[in-house]
Amino acid sequence: MGISSNDPDLLKAARGEVLNRPPVWMMRQAGRYMKAYRDLREKYPSFRDRSEIPEVAIEISLQPWKAFQPDGVILFSDIVTPLPGLGIEMDIAEGKGPIIYSPIRTQQQVDNLLPLEPSKSLPFIKTILQALRQFVGNKSTVLGFVGAPWTLAAYAVEGKGSKTYSVIKGMAFSDPTILHQLLEKFSTAIATYVRYQIDCGAQVVQMFDSWAGQLSPQDYDTFALPYQQKVFQQVKETHPDTPLILLVSGSAGVLERMAKSGADVVTVDWTVDMAQARARLGNHIKVQGNLDPGVLFGSKEFIRDRILDTVRKAGNWGHILNLGHGVLPETPEENVAFFFETAKQLNSAAVER
Numbered sequence: 001m002g003i004s005s006n007d008p009d010l011l012k013a014a015r016g017e018v019l020n021r022p023p024v025w026m027m028r029q030a031g032r033y034m035k036a037y038r039d040l041r042e043k044y045p046s047f048r049d050r051s052e053i054p055e056v057a058i059e060i061s062l063q064p065w066k067a068f069q070p071d072g073v074i075l076f077s078d079i080v081t082p083l084p085g086l087g088i089e090m091d092i093a094e095g096k097g098p099i100i101y102s103p104i105r106t107q108q109q110v111d112n113l114l115p116l117e118p119s120k121s122l123p124f125i126k127t128i129l130q131a132l133r134q135f136v137g138n139k140s141t142v143l144g145f146v147g148a149p150w151t152l153a154a155y156a157v158e159g160k161g162s163k164t165y166s167v168i169k170g171m172a173f174s175d176p177t178i179l180h181q182l183l184e185k186f187s188t189a190i191a192t193y194v195r196y197q198i199d200c201g202a203q204v205v206q207m208f209d210s211w212a213g214q215l216s217p218q219d220y221d222t223f224a225l226p227y228q229q230k231v232f233q234q235v236k237e238t239h240p241d242t243p244l245i246l247l248v249s250g251s252a253g254v255l256e257r258m259a260k261s262g263a264d265v266v267t268v269d270w271t272v273d274m275a276q277a278r279a280r281l282g283n284h285i286k287v288q289g290n291l292d293p294g295v296l297f298g299s300k301e302f303i304r305d306r307i308l309d310t311v312r313k314a315g316n317w318g319h320i321l322n323l324g325h326g327v328l329p330e331t332p333e334e335n336v337a338f339f340f341e342t343a344k345q346l347n348s349a350a351v352e353r
């Protein structure tokens with residue numbers, strides 16, 4: 001590991017270096033808006049096959065790289081991928097997302113969870129990450145990712161995606177003992193999994209606490225933040241040089257709290273002005289974001305204006321240009337191409353900060 005001037009730009013930005021232009025990638029950059037992905041999905045209709053057969057997952061991860069040369073290449077996988085290794089059986093249903101066959105509701109189920117052994121239950125992750133690193137070399141940064149304890153617990157307890165989170169909030173707000181034990185076990189497992197991804201070649205790792213924005217700030221402090229901190233602390237103990245990114249969806253009310261998680265980079269969504277986010281986060285935190293994914297349904301002029309606006313507001317250090325959340329499946333592919341071209345042509349003079 002260590003730090004080298006040969007390192008790719010995204011890694012440098014995540015460390016807070018001043019660059020000529022911000023590096024750029026997109027969350028969900030491999031996926032349904034791409035024809036190449038939809039074609040491959042017909043051949044491999046099961047999401048688990050697409051993400052767990054190494055050759056297929058490698059090809060999908062590289063589709064956006066081949067089309068747009070983003071500064072970051074993210075592993076094609078899902079946040080629920082490690083759950084079977086803990087003894088939580090799941091599938092990922094077309095158009096629905098994760099399904100957990102026996103949702104976790106009892107002490108017995110929490111006691112029965114297995115410790116995660118990534119080299120045994122997730123060997124394909126190693127093959128995929130090593131291949132991505134080899135393929136992109138120093139031209140791009142390979143990103144790994146995991147789900148955060150609260151968000152994975154939301155799937156494990158609810159059994160599927162939820163609009164109301166009534167089951168997990170019922171547990172949290174009546175007798176939270178079992179839930180805290182589950183969150184504790186998930187923290188250890190996720191830290192183990194992040195370390196494994198780094199050992200296999202991930203240069204930056206993003207943790208998605210997508211549903212932590214569904215908690216009020218005081219409940220975020222009880223059920224999300226302490227477990228984010230546990231994961232990041234454990235990883236930093238053994239892998240202090242790998243930048244860690246945190247995403248919370250709908251995070252406007254908890255930005256300052258995210259800055260206390262131990263993450264190096266905080267993802268800012270489009271409900272917050274980037275200049276205000278910078279002011280609220282302070283100058284030791286790097287930022288990622290923050291265009292509305294809906295901008296990509298706009299005109300080319302509009303897309304360009306919004307990129308410039310975000311880049312000016314974020315300033316010339318420690319900014320990774322991105323959308324505030326994943327690219328939407330209906331997005332015109334040519335607008336994604338335009339977004340990347342425009343971003344990559346920026347330079348500090350053109351931005352006139």
Ligand code: CP3
Pocket residue numbers: 026027028029030031032041047074075076077078079080092093094095096097098145161208210249326
């Ligand atoms: O960013 C990338 O390109 C990497 C791929 C990636 C996927 N899932 C692939 C996927 C990443 C980073 C994820 C993370 C993930 N998975 C999150 C956190 C990110 C976020 O959106 O906040 C969450 C909450 C999940 C759970 C999940 N898996 C959902 C909500 C869905 C979508 C359901 C749907 O159909 O809209 C999935 C399935 C999934 N994971 C898809 C993709 C590309 C869509 C299914 C497909 O394309 O075949």
